Amino acid sequence: MNDSVSWAVLLRGTAAFRRGLLALGLWAAALLPAAGLAQDAPRPVTPLDGALERVTVHGTSLEGNLVGDDPDRPVSVYLPPSYDASPERRYPVVYVLHGFTDSDRGWFGWEEHFVNVPAALERGMEAGTVREMILVVPNAFTAYEGSMYSSSVTTGDWETFVAEELVGYVDRNYRTLPDRDSRGLAGHSMGGYGTLRIGMKRPDVFSSLYAMSPCCLEARLEPDSAAVAEARAITHPDQVPEADFLTKIVLAWAAAWSPDPNDPPLYLDLPWANGARQPGVVAEWAANAPLALMHQHVPELRRLAAIGLDAGAQDQPIASNTRAFAEGLAAYGIDHTVEIYDPGTHVSRIDARVENHVLPFFSGRLAFSE
Template sequence: MKGLLETREVHSPSLESNPLGDPARRRLTVYLPPGHGEGDRRYPAVYFLHAFGSSGGSWTNASGFAPTVPERLDALIESGAVPPVVGVFPDGWTSLGGSQWINSDAIGRYRDYLAKDVVGFVDRHFRTLPKAASRAVLGHSSGGYGALVMGRYHPEIFSHLGAHSADAYFEYCYLPDLPKAAGSLLKSGGIETWQSEFRQRVRETKMRGDDFPVVNTLAMAAAYSPKKGEPLNLELPFDAQTGRLKVDVWNRWLVHDPVRFVPKFLDAYRKLKTLFIDCGTRDEFNIRWGTRMLAEDLKSSGVELVHEEFEDGHSGVSYRFARSLSVLLPRLSLE
């Protein structure tokens, strides 16, 4: 790479005393373009939000063949396709597997962690342009969901947004996992027993194929339907014995569905200078349809949008960041 990767540690007041006891001090990987620190020049910044089940360190995991996302960013800058930028790779991992980049009574204040603590740290320690017009936020899957959350709550911080295969239309992307999770939890005898067995299993061997629906369901319940005093401080959207959907709890999930909240916060999305969304036509979580719904609502409301589809599935599509970066970064303010 022509640029440099630096690793720092960020102490987050927003994550102090979080319900899961996860660290408030987090590793932060930062990409610095060639010339950063020389002279008085300042640079726009792009924030990358990782998916559920990943951490901030996953961005630099080399596959052996394909370039990493920081390497893709570096190549785009070297070619002149995009202007030099600072790339920021925060860590939103939790002991449940992820945070959805939102504030939750069962997980912690991860939206505040990003919007306040990480952005503030980067602007203090690197030569960035500290204004919304010079900041972009983008991510894949739960990271793409997090980018949509930032657009809803923080258009004063991020003016440019990219969401790849972002969790949307929960009936399609989450509902199919609920009966699978219900079966595993019933067999184990409940959340706490299953969680104990799972942690021992992954320490000694690895996750099983039937673990993911439970892991995903518990983490999403912690994000969307927290309830203090329950196991893991969350309320499941189904009855533990019959599997019957609890409509009141499920409706609490739906409040967090981008297909529901984006149309209610169009004024915030209209403030964005660039909005890019995409999804694979073979997405295994059916997110293609939620993305299409979002695109329809946004376009009909006058929001400037780039919406694309591509022939692939949900995973292994980091090459799509080259496309979103090519759309977003040339529109960042350079002064």
């Protein structure tokens, strides 16, 4: 999200909205020049003491998705400096979920980006604030440029892929501490949404969550008829890369939350059709909002050892919705931390937040082998 444009802009059909949309499109294009499923792994931008790998993980849960996304997913893995030198040692794992139109490549420093998680971890280790751990970022870039980490016949069962198949692969192939107490889940924007969505359902897999600038929390998430009309102008997934940012996000939400197996080739339903609001689709979207989901998952939320939330104060309505989610946790007596930092926009301080807040959070809460 562009520093000068808030998520609230996405829901307004005014001239200001259109100007903001242009800014969003330019930001997305500049930010992610190499997003997608390219498998080449060039030398990392920042030299590291640890090792980076880019592997492929097959998702049985992603097979047969209606838009034809490859169920073999690129996954970036960071192994800490002592991994090869200490062959008996096992490590906790933090799984990190990237945002919409983004990919693992940027978050792992294969290219210049607003964040480099392995480099942030090594700076924290040098400062003594972060312990050695394994980091994992799956690539969730889809035909609609983001999976929403949801379960849909259109784009696949991403919840199962992350919580079961990805975790299972990492535990089988690396020296992990294969227990929930040694697994954390974190994410930014769409990834923050995915962290809360998956984390509140799977405390059997992850013990600690940290959601940065989590998008899409509110049940009133609904674009106007003009925005949906632009999305409806897309008649095939192959046209999505050329669409503007708003059109992409509307289609991604619909593919994730209102899939339609009987409406090829997009296989989704939109909240407006023939000039009329579709209350059934609106209700389906609302049912996928964490501010609604949390009330159905209170027992699971209570099982989590730690929940961290943050957002930049200028990142509205994300900051307000993050605060509302924290207030919901507090109402149920569920322990958590929340910080609305000022100044802060959607991407302006993420690298520093990862280094100084997110990774120390997991270092202090996950179970280590020593």
